[in-house]
Amino acid sequence: MPIEISEKTIKRDFIEKVIKLSGQDINMCFQCGTCGGACPMSDKVDVVPRKIMRMTQLGLEDAVMDAKSYWMCASCHSCTVNCPRGIDIAKVMEAIRLLTLRKNVNMYEPSKLDAETVRDLPQIAMVSCFRKLTS
Ligand code: SF4
Ligand code: SF4
Incomplete structure (x- = not known):
C-alpha cells in the first residue's frame, strides 16, 4: 500500500530524535540498498533497512512504527560494516526501537x-x- 507523504505525516521531531539517539547522520543515506543485501534478516522483515532509512529521513514516524523490521533486527551490524556512507544502521534501528518502547509499545x-x-x-x-x- 502506498505511504501517504504530507505535512501531516512528516514528523520532524521524529527525525531529530532518531538522529540524536543514534548519533547517525541519516541524511547521508543515498538508498544504495547494500544494507539489505548484507542483512541476515532481510527475508524475514516486512520493510528492508533501505526503506526504513528512507522513511526515517522523511519523518514518516507512523509508517516506521508500523513496520516490524526494527523489532526483527538482530543487531548483528552486518549492514553497518557494509554501508558505503559509513552509517551505523544498527544504531538507527536501536533508536527507533527505543522511541517505540518509550511510548510503552x-x-x-x-x-x-x-x-x-x-x-x-x-x-x-x-x-x-x-x-x-x-x-
Ligand atoms: S547501505 Fe547505507 S547508504 Fe546504502 S541504503 Fe543502506 S544505509 Fe543507505
Ligand atoms: S544490524 Fe539489523 S538491520 Fe543490520 S544487518 Fe543486522 S539484522 Fe539487518
Whole structure:
C-alpha cells in the first residue's frame, strides 16, 4: 500500500530524535540498498533497512512504527560494516526501537505468553528478549 507523504505525516521531531539517539547522520543515506543485501534478516522483515532509512529521513514516524523490521533486527551490524556512507544502521534501528518502547509499545506482552511457551523457552532467552523488546 502506498505511504501517504504530507505535512501531516512528516514528523520532524521524529527525525531529530532518531538522529540524536543514534548519533547517525541519516541524511547521508543515498538508498544504495547494500544494507539489505548484507542483512541476515532481510527475508524475514516486512520493510528492508533501505526503506526504513528512507522513511526515517522523511519523518514518516507512523509508517516506521508500523513496520516490524526494527523489532526483527538482530543487531548483528552486518549492514553497518557494509554501508558505503559509513552509517551505523544498527544504531538507527536501536533508536527507533527505543522511541517505540518509550511510548510503552511492546513487541511482546510477557503476561500474554502461554504457560507452555514459558516452560519451554530458555530463561536467558526470555530475559534478553524482554530487555530488548519490552518497555
Ligand atoms: S547501505 Fe547505507 S547508504 Fe546504502 S541504503 Fe543502506 S544505509 Fe543507505
Ligand atoms: S544490524 Fe539489523 S538491520 Fe543490520 S544487518 Fe543486522 S539484522 Fe539487518
